[in-house]
Amino acid sequence: MILLKFKPIGVIHTPHTGPKGTPIQSIGARDIKGTIELNPEYVDGLQDLDGFSHIILLYVFHKARAYSLKVLPYLETEKRGLFATRYPARPNPIGLSVARLDSIEGNVLHILDVDMLDGTPLLDIKPFIPDADN
Ligand SMILES: C[S@@+](CC[C@H](N)C(=O)[O-])C[C@H]1O[C@@H](n2cnc3c(N)ncnc32)[C@H](O)[C@@H]1O
Incomplete structure (x- = not known):
């Protein structure tokens, strides 16, 4: 088995301090501001x-609990297979969100539509390319 090691490239700061009240997806986080503090070497x-x-x-759900393979997704009444959901507790707790980019000042990116907790470790940033990603 290959063991992979990832080092965060920065931290995402948001107003969300706990799962309660944190939007389920970016679409429900419209205009909520956050910042990315990128480690200076990047x-x-x-x-x-x-x-x-x-x-x-791409980031780590660092506060996620142990995972189950059958979960009750948000707003649903029936359990589903974990991989058919966007549930945060996963074998590799990796999150994916599309944020609006407002501005960049040095190593700080000002973003909007954030649906992750404050202090979330960031693994990667990629540009959203409509022709490829829509
Ligand atoms: C359903 S997930 C979707 C996140 C992302 N858009 C995705 O699809 O991978 C969003 C929920 O994950 C939880 N969450 C967000 N950041 C987290 C973190 N760093 N650790 C644990 N749970 C987190 C919050 O409860 C939030 O409402």
Whole structure:
């Protein structure tokens, strides 16, 4: 078995301090502001990102509990297979959100539509490319 090691590239700051009240998806987090504090060694990689209106964030659900393979998704009444859901507790608790990019100041990215908890470790940033991602 291959064991993979990932090092966060930064931290996502949001107003969400606990699961209660945190939006289920970005679509329900319209206009909620957050910031990404990128570790300074990665700042050169931000060049040209300001040409994109939206960015894809990959991160770790660092506060997720142990996972089950059958879960009751939010707003549903029937248990589903974990991989048919966006449930945060997963074998590899990786989250994916599309955020609107407002501005970049040095190593800080100002973003909107955040649906993750404050202090969430960020694994990667990718530009949202409508032709590929819609
Ligand atoms: C249903 S998940 C969807 C997140 C993402 N858009 C996705 O699809 O991967 C969103 C919920 O995950 C939980 N959550 C967000 N950030 C978390 C974190 N860092 N640790 C644990 N749970 C988190 C919150 O309860 C939030 O309402």
